[in-house]
Amino acid sequence: MAQHDRFHYKNLDELKEDMTRMGLDIPVSADVAVLSRPIALGERTIPNRLAINPMEGCDGTPEGRPSGLTRRRYRRFGGSGAGLVWYEATAVVNEGRANPRQLQINEETRGDIAATLEELRGAASAAGHGRPYSVLQLTHSGRYSRPGSTPAPVVAARNPFLDARFPEVRVISDEELEQLEEKFVSAAQAAAEAGFDAVDVKACHGYLLAELLSAHTREGRYGGSFENRTRLLCSIVDKIRDRLGEKITLAVRLGVYEQAPHPYAWGADKDDYHRPDYAEPARLVKLLWEKGVKLFGISAGNPYFNPHLTRPYDKGVYLPPVHPLEGVHLLLRAAQAMQAAAPEAVIMGAGLSWLRQFSPNVAAGCVEQGWLKIAGFGRLSIAYPDFAADLLKAGALDPKKTCLACSQCTTIMRDGGCAGCVPRDKEVYLPIYKKGREGKPPLESGRVAEHL
Numbered sequence: 081m082a083q084h085d086r087f088h089y090k091n092l093d094e095l096k097e098d099m100t101r102m103g104l105d106i107p108v109s110a111d112v113a114v115l116s117r118p119i120a121l122g123e124r125t126i127p128n129r130l131a132i133n134p135m136e137g138c139d140g141t142p143e144g145r146p147s148g149l150t151r152r153r154y155r156r157f158g159g160s161g162a163g164l165v166w167y168e169a170t171a172v173v174n175e176g177r178a179n180p181r182q183l184q185i186n187e188e189t190r191g192d193i194a195a196t197l198e199e200l201r202g203a204a205s206a207a208g209h210g211r212p213y214s215v216l217q218l219t220h221s222g223r224y225s226r227p228g229s230t231p232a233p234v235v236a237a238r239n240p241f242l243d244a245r246f247p248e249v250r251v252i253s254d255e256e257l258e259q260l261e262e263k264f265v266s267a268a269q270a271a272a273e274a275g276f277d278a279v280d281v282k283a284c285h286g287y288l289l290a291e292l293l294s295a296h297t298r299e300g301r302y303g304g305s306f307e308n309r310t311r312l313l314c315s316i317v318d319k320i321r322d323r324l325g326e327k328i329t330l331a332v333r334l335g336v337y338e339q340a341p342h343p344y345a346w347g348a349d350k351d352d353y354h355r356p357d358y359a360e361p362a363r364l365v366k367l368l369w370e371k372g373v374k375l376f377g378i379s380a381g382n383p384y385f386n387p388h389l390t391r392p393y394d395k396g397v398y399l400p401p402v403h404p405l406e407g408v409h410l411l412l413r414a415a416q417a418m419q420a421a422a423p424e425a426v427i428m429g430a431g432l433s434w435l436r437q438f439s440p441n442v443a444a445g446c447v448e449q450g451w452l453k454i455a456g457f458g459r460l461s462i463a464y465p466d467f468a469a470d471l472l473k474a475g476a477l478d479p480k481k482t483c484l485a486c487s488q489c490t491t492i493m494r495d496g497g498c499a500g501c502v503p504r505d506k507e508v509y510l511p512i513y514k515k516g517r518e519g520k521p522p523l524e525s526g527r528v529a530e531h532l
């Protein structure tokens with residue numbers, strides 16, 4: 081295990097040397113041409129292998145409609161040149177919103193969300209790019225629900241590590257879980273009517289459907305065995321497929337590793353939870369593929385508990401206990417394990433932004449070696465919205481425009497503001513960042529978190 085360090089590589093060889101020093105077998109390719117290759121998904125073709133990972137902007141209206149800032153973001157994504165845009169977490173019920181500005185999809189908001197899709201496609205076409213493949217992420221925030229000014233957590237199961245944050249948690253009943261199935265299905269129907277190519281039943285980052293996957297201690301139909309813990313996700317997938325058939329492609333953004341001791345973990349080795357054990361997540365990916373899920377976004381960790389796992393960073397609320405390259409390796413290996421479990425599925429990876437201008441080299445290496453089929457970019461895409469166009473045209477990214485992995489985009493969210501890139505989109509987001517920081521303690525970037 082190597083110690084945390086900040087990004088300092090001047091060329092690809094320096095990066096590769098560090099990978100070798102740390103014993104990390106991350107694929108790297110000097111030639112990034114593979115990223116421009118289209119790939120078929122269902123009835124449609126994704127124009128290239130560069131994608132935008134779902135990123136909440138926390139800038140919707142109180143009813144969950146997109147605002148001017150939301151529309152600006154998706155126009156920029158449309159002009160980015162990325163072949164796939166995975167829309168941010170969008171709640172299926174008001175009580176499951178992670179904040180009062182989270183998007184929500186229903187009969188009332190569907191038309192406004194559809195309008196952002198039109199704008200996105202218009203921007204892509206105006207910039208001369210192919211039609212980006214679009215995915216809408218459906219969510220219930222569970223433990224992290226905060227539809228109003230105060231948290232309103234509902235949890236899949238008690239968890240001594242996570243409950244400390246909200247002592248008043250309520251365990252959601254089996255009946256409530258069952259009723260949620262229909263909410264996801266009608267949200268998926270609204271997504272299909274809005275014109276999305278695919279709908280994602282989100283099961284990552286500690287939100288409700290992800291938390292069920294590790295609900296070993298829960299009693300009843302949704303806890304204990306693998307069948308019970310995966311029941312809700314599988315039933316929702318079955319119902320969407322049965323109701324909508326070919327009208328929409330099924331996707332799942334799946335967290336495959338929760339780093340916590342047994343019986344509170346998912347995808348972790350029971351004897352050493354610092355190591356993944358992908359047997360159950362791989363079994364689930366295979367099962368979901370057989371049920372008709374064609375696209376998977378693979379992620380790990382819980383951004384409220386161990387954010388360095390979800391997004392390797394230089395600076396954040398604590399000093400990561402491992403080198404960010406180890407975090408990148410973990411996320412890519414996770415994608416590789418899921419791609420091996422369902423070789424015909426389209427697996428999209430995450431966690432590349434920390435690599436800055438060298439992220440395409442790693443993305444290309446991973447695609448060439450079959451670790452994943454599509455490279456997802458999160459923070460890089462808000463820092464550098466035309467990253468894909470630059471890469472496809474010039475074969476390289478401009479190092480002056482890349483993400484700095486400074487965590488200010490997430491600090492804004494935790495401070496209750498609208499999320500965006502503070503250093504690279506200063507005019508819009510620096511004032512929001514500064515306002516949110518007023519009266520708050522500085523980021524504790526020197527502290528190594530105790531629970532890790």
Ligand SMILES: Cc1cc2nc3c(=O)[nH]c(=O)nc-3n(C[C@H](O)[C@H](O)[C@H](O)COP(=O)(O)O)c2cc1C
Nearest residue numbers: 133134135136168169391430431432433457458459
């Ligand atoms: C501001 C912000 C908002 C995010 N919102 C979402 C979200 O809505 N849904 C989701 O699945 N992941 C979300 N993520 C996680 C990203 O999709 C991605 O997995 C993560 O940033 C790591 O990829 P990267 O290294 O390319 O940034 C968010 C991340 C950030 C920084």
